[in-house]
Amino acid sequence: MPFDSLDIPLSAIARPIAAEAIIIRDGVIQAIANERNETVSVLCVQQSLLLSQLGETLRQLPQPYPDFLLLDERQRPAGLVKVSDLLNYLLNGWQKQNVVLHTILETMSEAITIVDEQNIVQFWNHAAEKIYELDRSKVIGTSLETHFARDSIRLKDALAAGSSFQRVYHVPRPDRHVLINSAPIKQEQQIIGAISIEQDITELVRLHEELTHTTAHLHNLQQEMSRFQAADDPFYIIKGHSLPLQSVIQTAKKVAKTDVTVLLYGESGVGKELFAQALHQFSRRQEQPFIAINCAAIPAALFESELFGYQGGAFTGAEKKGKPGKLELAHGGTLFLDEIGELSLELQAKLLRALQERQFYRVGGTDPITVNTRIIAATNRNLEQMVERGAFREDLYYRLSVFQLEIPPLRERKEDIPELVHLFMQEFSFAHGHPVPRIAPEVMQALTNFPWPGNIRQLKNVIERLLILQEDGVIQLEHLPSGIRLNHETVAPPSAQDSAFGMMAVQPFEPFVADPELERKKIVAALERTYGNKKAAAKLLGISRGTLYNKLNKYGLH
Numbered sequence: 001m002p003f004d005s006l007d008i009p010l011s012a013i014a015r016p017i018a019a020e021a022i023i024i025r026d027g028v029i030q031a032i033a034n035e036r037n038e039t040v041s042v043l044c045v046q047q048s049l050l051l052s053q054l055g056e057t058l059r060q061l062p063q064p065y066p067d068f069l070l071l072d073e074r075q076r077p078a079g080l081v082k083v084s085d086l087l088n089y090l091l092n093g094w095q096k097q098n099v100v101l102h103t104i105l106e107t108m109s110e111a112i113t114i115v116d117e118q119n120i121v122q123f124w125n126h127a128a129e130k131i132y133e134l135d136r137s138k139v140i141g142t143s144l145e146t147h148f149a150r151d152s153i154r155l156k157d158a159l160a161a162g163s164s165f166q167r168v169y170h171v172p173r174p175d176r177h178v179l180i181n182s183a184p185i186k187q188e189q190q191i192i193g194a195i196s197i198e199q200d201i202t203e204l205v206r207l208h209e210e211l212t213h214t215t216a217h218l219h220n221l222q223q224e225m226s227r228f229q230a231a232d233d234p235f236y237i238i239k240g241h242s243l244p245l246q247s248v249i250q251t252a253k254k255v256a257k258t259d260v261t262v263l264l265y266g267e268s269g270v271g272k273e274l275f276a277q278a279l280h281q282f283s284r285r286q287e288q289p290f291i292a293i294n295c296a297a298i299p300a301a302l303f304e305s306e307l308f309g310y311q312g313g314a315f316t317g318a319e320k321k322g323k324p325g326k327l328e329l330a331h332g333g334t335l336f337l338d339e340i341g342e343l344s345l346e347l348q349a350k351l352l353r354a355l356q357e358r359q360f361y362r363v364g365g366t367d368p369i370t371v372n373t374r375i376i377a378a379t380n381r382n383l384e385q386m387v388e389r390g391a392f393r394e395d396l397y398y399r400l401s402v403f404q405l406e407i408p409p410l411r412e413r414k415e416d417i418p419e420l421v422h423l424f425m426q427e428f429s430f431a432h433g434h435p436v437p438r439i440a441p442e443v444m445q446a447l448t449n450f451p452w453p454g455n456i457r458q459l460k461n462v463i464e465r466l467l468i469l470q471e472d473g474v475i476q477l478e479h480l481p482s483g484i485r486l487n488h489e490t491v492a493p494p495s496a497q498d499s500a501f502g503m504m505a506v507q508p509f510e511p512f513v514a515d516p517e518l519e520r521k522k523i524v525a526a527l528e529r530t531y532g533n534k535k536a537a538a539k540l541l542g543i544s545r546g547t548l549y550n551k552l553n554k555y556g557l558h
């Protein structure tokens with residue numbers, strides 16, 4: 001039997017028959033004599049018979065079925081078709097077709113499910129086993145509802161409504177995205193089951209999400225670039241769109257246009273120097289020098305000559321013709337006094353005098369020097385407390401803090417972290433000649449939850465380290481410094497503020513969640529976040545894979 005034929009070529013099965021064995025009455029063939037010369041009733045049929053006709057034909061006959069007398073085109077006897085031969089032929093053909101059909105279904109990369117009219121699974125192919133991680137031995141003969149949430153079974157629609165649908169996007173489980181083709185299986189207008197063919201597009205969805213992410217990032221970069229090209233906003237070097245940071249920037253822009261002395265407050269590494277530079281660039285003095293001096297880095301003995309300069313021959317080792325100090329070099333521009341809290345009381349007095357009188361003397365000099373220099377100072381110390389303790393002069397404090405700008409630490413503007421991470425990742429990748437690696441979601445989560453005592457400087461260092469340690473273009477949790485990993489493992493439950501931004505869709509897991517609905521949601525979110533990868537989801541949730549499987553069972557999340 002050809003694989004695709006529904007015709008039964010009767011002549012191929014027919015046995016030869018002698019003309020004298022045929023019994024004709026009233027000109028009509030009535031019967032034949034068999035080998036033992038007994039009379040046997042026959043059914044006269046044409047050369048070939050459609051399978052559908054065969055069923056119909058047999059149904060009209062008495063049982064046991066008679067043999068067939070085959071007629072040729074001119075209605076002359078052409079041979080005898082024995083019912084047993086016909087059954088053998090049909091059985092053989094059915095077996096062949098069955099094997100072919102099975103091979104086709106098993107070779108397909110789509111998940112194929114066939115249910116009967118009771119929604120009991122009759123067929124479950126290899127691709128379905130793989131996609132749903134369910135062995136056929138567990139599925140065949142059971143209801144789909146034992147494995148999938150009731151309202152996620154689209155086959156039921158095909159069964160109930162008897163309608164077909166094509167390429168319907170569906171999420172049968174939190175970790176799976178499929179396109180379904182489904183149709184009822186009908187036999188003579190009666191629905192006897194349904195079939196669904198599901199194409200797994202999980203990977204496609206994941207890639208698409210990544211692409212959207214990358215495109216959004218590219219878009220941000222382009223925006224930044226255009227701002228850079230416009231070169232009209234010196235504050236663009238200060239990255240971050242959080243409200244606390246943006247509000248400091250707005251205030252800084254206002255004070256930048258004046259000549260007022262500014263005191264920048266903030267923890268180490270928050271970007272005080274960046275602010276000082278931007279303040280200068282945004283001021284009328286932008287064409288004039290910006291000179292920075294770190295009060296902590298210069299030994300007290302040298303500080304005075306650094307700040308005020310010295311006269312030729314003022315002391316041994318000094319240049320003959322003398323040297324201008326930073327205050328003088330910054331004339332017309334800005335002098336940035338970093339770490340002002342480290343200045344000794346003696347030097348504080350000297351600095352105060354210079355600021356008050358707007359003139360000073362070089363070390364060993366006798367001629368007063370008058371300068372027009374704007375002062376911006378910065379500190380990570382609490383100067384008010386230092387004043388109370390007598391470690392900082394009160395008059396200098398008031399002189400410097402005409403306008404105070406407090407730069408918030410990174411932990412108070414966590415929403416800036418993903419942006420900064422991506423930015424530094426790009427910068428360092430470029431510098432090291434690497435392609436930009438991908439960051440596993442749990443890494444971003446760990447970075448965002450870390451309190452960053454060293455602020456942006458520390459974050460920058462960590463990113464550079466990650467870039468060196470990354471493997472295969474992906475940064476994983478194990479690449480993080482142990483302190484950050486430890487914090488990630490023990491971090492407190494999410495605050496309302498944390499969940500305000502998308503990167504934090506999944507929050508660290510609390511092992512004993514009292515509210516099962518909340519626990520269920522967390523698990524679903526983790527599976528979505530990890531595209532159904534249970535190992536990664538368990539890691540993200542901070543539980544073992546076994547516990548995750550137990551919980552999936554408990555919540556029916558299959």
Ligand SMILES: Nc1ncnc2c1ncn2[C@@H]1O[C@H](COP(=O)(O)OP(=O)(O)OP(=O)(O)O)[C@@H](O)[C@H]1O
Pocket residue numbers: 237238239240266267268269270271272273274275338379380456457460
């Ligand atoms: N908002 C920001 N965007 C991009 N880079 C930043 C930002 N803030 C700080 N940085 C970077 O972080 C590092 C530390 O910044 P900066 O030196 O300005 O901090 P600081 O507050 O002056 O530190 P310290 O008090 O220790 O002197 C620098 O490399 C700086 O470029």
